[in-house]
Amino acid sequence: MTEPHPPDYLYYIKYMNEEDYFEAHEVLESYWHGDRIDFYKGLIQVAVGLFHLRTGNIAGCRQLLARAHQLLTPYAPEFRALDVARILRYLEETLARVPQVVELERPEVAALGITGLQLWLEDGTPIPIEDHEGRGQHDD
Secondary structure, eight states: OOOOOOHHHHHHHHHHHTTOHHHHHHHHHHHHTTSOOHHHHHHHHHHHHHHHHHHTBHHHHHHHHHHHHHHHGGGOSEETTEEHHHHHHHHHHHHHHSOSOSBOOHHHHHHTOOOOOOOOBTTOOOOOOSOGGGOOOOOO
16 A cells, blocks of 8 residues: 655645645645655646746746756656646746746736646545645735
């Protein structure tokens, strides 16, 4: 029998799917402090990079997504039931669409048409629907 996935890992996926990148980064960062492998660091950087994209910090976005790609590459094609190869393709496609500028206004970011990264576990483990540790739902 395989070991169950850590709850923080499952909540990371939940928050990524909801495009709540700040919470995704927060919940996985707490777990990463105990299991310091580059896989989790790369996933955290994906979340922070997408957070920066949303806020218009394009230089920060590009830097973090490129670094996430480097960190996650050794874990492809699949690691801990996550399709890492698909994440790498998403990062490549996103970086190709994000211009080489320092900042963009939010309407300019929206005009790029970059959709969020949807994640699931290949082993069929369900993703939580409730918030982590009683956190309230966000209204954004």
